[in-house]
Amino acid sequence: MNSPIHRTSRSLLLSTVERVPAAGTLRPGQPLRQTQEARGRTIPEATVGRLATYLRVIDDILDDSEDVISSDGLARVCGVNSAKLRKDLSFLGSFGIRGVGYDLVNLRARIAEVLGVTEHRDVVIVGLGNLGHALAGYAGLAARGFRVAALFDIDDDRLGERVGAVSIRSISELRGVVGSLTAPIGVIATPALAAQEVADLLLAAGVTSILNFAPAVLTVPCDIDVRKVDLASELQILSFLERRKSGNHDATTAREAVSPGGAN
Template structure:
């Protein structure tokens, strides 16, 4: 590999993993926890790949970036691998997360158990609407967004979730960044402008459906047409095994 080993800094951490690999590590982690609960001590790359829904070669290459992990002829030690991935992802401690906007979606997110079980703690809820401030949700009190700087500092929050209407999202993002938040998960359907050094990930539910809509549209167009003009390599629903997933 021509991965640049820049000099002596063969540090304990892993500066550059491919972004695609990073996006898959959580998937492996989930599958590994599942395997651990089922009592497995080791997994082969083939087995873990199947559980995570990816190609086994891809999985091995992904894990190879973490350093020595597997044992040839045996496989991967489940608990060891869990530890390594959690280390790399920075999940060795529960990260505090702020949630802004306790409307329809925000309410649900505040109560979503998956955050708690996978390394995060919703540490604070915010809303701009004074009539919502003070409300109790899942053991937390909704605070006004003006309290952001104070709470962010107090709770050492670096990640925030935006679940506000789109028109408020940019303003909220600005205030979050100002308060010291450096990672944002945005559920509002809009583009956020943030300074360099701040990461934004976006989840747009309608977009996901629209992408599916395209594929539906294409499928129905194909079945409506005679199967005359079709290139050999392209379309066609050959029955290979396993599910296909359009991933992010």
């Protein structure tokens, strides 16, 4: 209501202010001042997204592989360019070993540290339909640093039902329960029509990060982070790319635009 529309995450780099001035080329003998300063840079959003992937992949290969992996090897299993991977890792500080590679245990620890998943983070889910149940029951959550702390639904019939070890509570309890948690992430898995209302409730209870599965644009204050997952949008993007692949010109060009009065 009283808050500016929030552009759904993606570009939330803080303090672009303190950017590193291009300090010219390093010369032999020159102290590595720049290296120090580069460490102070903010981590780009795109990099943060990939760090989560690296962390998961490293967990997958920690057992069955060597202690050390090269950027090339890790990039291959992560499906990214190795230059990009090295650049991403350079934001964490440099602890690869030239001529050798990265120590997997160190690397894992450092990424987890930067992402803040060294201890478990609370998650509350609102809306326990099919999707909410799926999210609440997702075993991977605990493995990746999260704990389902509470579940809420507006439907009284669902009250008390247990999903895993957590039982479903009434929306009316949201404020109190969420208020007692430490910086929980709110997950909205309600129908679109309820999404804004639920978001307002979460904000009022002190939540500052929201993951929104409802196909609705949320209006929140600009210091609140919102990320959105929209199944149909993903499918539509695939649909578009498919058409473009198959050479459908309408997908790439716009000849027959419905321009009123335009020269067709």
